[in-house]
Amino acid sequence: MNKKKLIVVENAIKEIARRDGVTVEYVKMQMKIAMMNGLRSADPRVKSFWDNISREGKIPTPDELIIHTSELLKKRKSHE
Template sequence: MNKKKLIVVENAIKEIAKRDGVTVEFVKMQMKIAMMNGVRSTDSKAKSFWDNISGKGKILTPEELIIHTSELVKQRKSQE
């Protein structure tokens, strides 16, 4: 994982925790819960999304998800 991107993501998570008055660990745990709900979804679009970004059976970390999602957004913006 790119260290520079990881630092940016970790700082973003810290800012969210600070803004919400919770710990970084709490923010990450909430993200993991949301991610697991997505992975376990029976919705075909959600299932396809998670299978495409992580491969079947692999669970991303919250940091990996943020980096991956930001790269997808960049990619889509460049195609406009």
């Protein structure tokens, strides 16, 4: 995974934790819970979203989700 992107993601997670007065671990745990709910969806569109996330393991990490989502947003913005 791109180290520069990982640094940006880690900084974003740290900022969320700081803003909300919680730990980085707490933010990541909440993200994992939300992700597990999404991964269990029976909706074909939702399944397609999760299947298209580049990942090193069987389940994407919060970092991989953020990178994937930010890349999707960049693509959409460039097509506007």
